[in-house]
Structure formats: C-alpha cells, structure tokens
Amino acid sequence: MCPHCRQNxxxxxxxxxxxxxxCDKPRLPLTQRSLNMAGQPSQIGGTLARVMGWLxxxxxxxxxxxxxxxxxxxxxESFAGYVIGGGAGVATALISWLLLRGGKTLQASGVDDQxxxxxxxxxxxxxxxxxxxxxxxxxxxxxxxxxxxxELLTDLAKTRSEHVSLEIDxxxxxxxxxxxxxxxxxxxxxxxxxARVRVDSPVEEPVLEGExxxxxxxxxxxxxx
Numbered sequence: 305m306c307p308h309c310r311q312n313x314x315x316x317x318x319x320x321x322x323x324x325x326x327c328d329k330p331r332l333p334l335t336q337r338s339l340n341m342a343g344q345p346s347q348i349g350g351t352l353a354r355v356m357g358w359l360x361x362x363x364x365x366x367x368x369x370x371x372x373x374x375x376x377x378x379x380x381e382s383f384a385g386y387v388i389g390g391g392a393g394v395a396t397a398l399i400s401w402l403l404l405r406g407g408k409t410l411q412a413s414g415v416d417d418q419x420x421x422x423x424x425x426x427x428x429x430x431x432x433x434x435x436x437x438x439x440x441x442x443x444x445x446x447x448x449x450x451x452x453x454x455e456l457l458t459d460l461a462k463t464r465s466e467h468v469s470l471e472i473d474x475x476x477x478x479x480x481x482x483x484x485x486x487x488x489x490x491x492x493x494x495x496x497x498x499a500r501v502r503v504d505s506p507v508e509e510p511v512l513e514g515e516x517x518x519x520x521x522x523x524x525x526x527x528x529x
Contacts, residue, residue: 313428314339314421316447325445326428339425339446343418350410357403364396422446422456430482438479
C-alpha cells in the first residue's frame with residue numbers, strides 16, 4: 305500500500321526510480337506489484353516454449369524421416385523402419401504439441417496478469433481523482449500510448465460496465481467514470497436538458513419547458529361547482 309495516498313496501487317519504474325501509479329509519488333522499489341514486470345515472465349516463458357516446440361517439431365520430423373530411411377534401407381523386408389520412424393514421429397508430435405500448448409497458455413496468462421495490474425492501477429487512480437479519469441492521464445501513469453490507454457478503457461467500459469462507463473462532457477471531450485465498487489450503472493442522470501418534474505404526481509414524469517400543466521386543485525373546485 306502506498307504510504308502517501310493509502311491506495312493499493314501498483315508501482316511503475318521510470319529508470320531506476322519507482323513511482324505510485326495512483327498519486328505519482330516516489331515509492332521504494334520492490335515493495336509493490338510492478339507494472340513494468342507484470343505478466344512479463346509468463347509471456348517470455350510462453351514465447352520460449354513455443355519456439356522450442358517448433359524446433360522440436362522440425363528436428364524430430366527430420367530425425368523420424370532419417371530413421372525411417374535408414375532402417376528401410378537396411379531391412380527392406382521388415383517393418384523396423386515403420387515402427388522406429390513412426391514411433392519417433394509420434395513422440396515428436398506429442399512433445400511439440402505439449403510445448404506449443406503450454407507456451408500459448410503461458411502467454412495468455414501473462415497478458416491477463418498484465419491487464420489485471422493495469423486495471424488495478426486505473427481503479428486506484430480513479431479513487432484519487434473523484435472517479436473520473438481520461439486516456440492521456442492513464443497513458444502517462446501506465447507508460448502507454450494514448451491510443452493504447454483509450455483502447456484499454458473502452459474495453460473496460462464494454463466488459464465491466466458496472467465499474468467503468470464512457471462519458472462526454474459539455475465541450476465534447478471524452479472521459480471515463482470509474483467506480484471500483486461496481487455502482488456506475490446505479491447513477492441517475494437527467495432524462496433530457498430543460499426538463500422538470502411534477503411535484504404533485506405520484507410518479508415522477510419529465511415535463512418539457514413551455515408545457516401547460518393543469519393544477520389538480522383547480523380541477524377539483526370546478527368539479528364541486
């Protein structure tokens with residue numbers, strides 16, 4: 305937790321110095337989850353596993369074909385070439401599949417971990433900014449391009465609409481309302497500009513400016529006459 309803003313926000317490294325993503329105050333290195341490293345070990349490990357998988361597949365296929373050719377040449381009347389070469393091919397295919405599948409899973413895990421750290425940082429930032437964040441602010445704090453930050457926020461507004469909503473201010477600027485508690489969709493907005501509400505109606509109904517509303521007390525007096 306940051307000692308300055310009291311937020312459970314990840315840190316971001318700029319050179320050798322560490323800073324809080326919520327309040328941008330200096331932090332001690334290695335004391336919190338790092339945005340720079342979040343998901344990186346898994347992504348690197350996944351890439352290496354997939355490279356090894358393709359290398360094993362290529363080398364194993366060559367070895368299987370070589371064994372098949374050698375044993376067919378030596379024992380043309382037997383099935384030794386088919387058994388040994390085919391066994392080597394099956395083993396190669398199995399090991400390659402495991403490496404490729406494991407690498408893909410590791411890469412996906414790394415991407416999810418990286419996104420989780422960024423979302424945690426955005427929620428902490430929003431708490432410090434009254435629930436309002438903009439893409440340039442997020443880009444600066446998370447060391448992303450403005451386009452990448454806007455894409456991340458837009459994705460959150462689509463997939464986590466209870467936490468993030470896209471808003472437009474009076475000047476046409478875009479900002480994002482963020483509430484980690486999940487109450488964004490519970491907020492009440494005006495139905496339309498220039499609308500007012502009937503005070504005497506049991507159900508609140510918007511009434512446009514200029515519309516004539518009959519006083520119910522006057523109607524009751526006329527009915528009594």
